[in-house]
Amino acid sequence: MAIIEVNNLVKRYREHTAVDGVTFAVEPGEIFGILGPNGAGKTTTVECIEGLRSRDGGDIRVCGLDPRDDTGELRQVLGAQLQESELPDKITVGEAMRLNSSFYRDPVDWEELLGALQLTDKVDTRFGRLSGGQKQRLSIALAVLGNPKVAVLDELTTGLDPQARRDAWDLIETIRDRGVTILLVSHFMEEAERLCDRLAVIDSGRVVAIDTPAGLVSQVDDRQRIRFRPSAPLDHAVLTALPQVQSVDRAGRQLVVTGTGDLLSAVTTVLSRHQVIAADLRVEQTSLDDAFVALTGRTLDN
Numbered sequence: 001m002a003i004i005e006v007n008n009l010v011k012r013y014r015e016h017t018a019v020d021g022v023t024f025a026v027e028p029g030e031i032f033g034i035l036g037p038n039g040a041g042k043t044t045t046v047e048c049i050e051g052l053r054s055r056d057g058g059d060i061r062v063c064g065l066d067p068r069d070d071t072g073e074l075r076q077v078l079g080a081q082l083q084e085s086e087l088p089d090k091i092t093v094g095e096a097m098r099l100n101s102s103f104y105r106d107p108v109d110w111e112e113l114l115g116a117l118q119l120t121d122k123v124d125t126r127f128g129r130l131s132g133g134q135k136q137r138l139s140i141a142l143a144v145l146g147n148p149k150v151a152v153l154d155e156l157t158t159g160l161d162p163q164a165r166r167d168a169w170d171l172i173e174t175i176r177d178r179g180v181t182i183l184l185v186s187h188f189m190e191e192a193e194r195l196c197d198r199l200a201v202i203d204s205g206r207v208v209a210i211d212t213p214a215g216l217v218s219q220v221d222d223r224q225r226i227r228f229r230p231s232a233p234l235d236h237a238v239l240t241a242l243p244q245v246q247s248v249d250r251a252g253r254q255l256v257v258t259g260t261g262d263l264l265s266a267v268t269t270v271l272s273r274h275q276v277i278a279a280d281l282r283v284e285q286t287s288l289d290d291a292f293v294a295l296t297g298r299t300l301d302n
């Protein structure tokens with residue numbers, strides 16, 4: 001059974017419909033991504049799920065709870081990241097953890113959690129003195145402190161340098177391995193591709209597609225392209241005869257074979273049968289970036 005269910009969610013700001021009939025379901029244990037350009041309605045959607053915003057239409061359930069009515073209970077099962085502005089600069093990491101622990105019925109051991117997030121040596125450091133990456137790690141720690149079933153992470157890695165971003169990704173996987181379902185709002189294609197089991201692509205308040213990263217790519221184009229330099233002349237007909245091959249083109253000294261299915265193994269089998277060695281062989285596929293552009297008509301604006 002789905003742990004988060006969103007059905008036909010509608011949210012308006014005056015005349016502007018920011019979320020326009022969004023529907024998706026997240027299964028327990030998933031890292032589920034919401035990906036979309038600026039202003040697509042991602043934050044509004046997750047804020048309705050977190051019970052921070054009222055909705056104008058549709059239905060939401062998180063662990064069977066309606067965020068509109070069951071706010072107190074929801075806080076025990078859903079962990080949300082704190083916004084930076086919600087923590088005073090002077091509070092120490094240890095104080096923030098101890099204080100926030102007291103809000104939960106069944107918190108995890110916060111000292112152990114700080115250890116897992118490599119923040120033990122920062123326990124007496126004031127929030128205002130942490131680096132961007134350390135603040136983000138603390139923010140993840142606070143989101144999972146209450147031992148939630150679901151953690152919502154919104155634009156977690158925005159503003160981090162590439163190394164800090166990779167560290168945050170490792171951490172998110174660690175949290176998932178502890179059994180927490182993760183709803184992740186992201187701007188970064190690489191992040192979505194690396195972390196998410198499934199993704200909802202949202203544009204202008206609507207879901208454009210929901211699938212695994214690989215599924216999204218193949219929805220748009222499941223062709224592959226193989227490039228190589230043949231060690232000896234090869235009659236193209238032996239390749240075009242393969243059911244997997246759509247076309248064979250020459251590009252300088254390279255052959256470019258386009259096709260679908262198990263193209264690579266079909267082509268390499270034929271090449272070895274003809275005693276042709278494929279030098280500098282590369283397989284190219286449509287990227288998630290390409291799929292996103294095809295689905296939404298625009299690139300992600302980072």
Ligand SMILES: Nc1ncnc2c1ncn2[C@@H]1O[C@H](COP(=O)(O)OP(=O)(O)OP(=O)(O)O)[C@@H](O)[C@H]1O
Nearest residue numbers: 013016018036037038039040041042043044045187
């Ligand atoms: N409090 C508000 N009042 C009026 N309009 C708002 C409010 N919050 C968001 N909007 C508008 O609703 C739309 C969706 O905003 P939202 O923040 O949900 O998008 P987003 O996909 O999270 O964007 P971003 O990636 O830039 O954070 C935007 O057009 C935004 O300007």
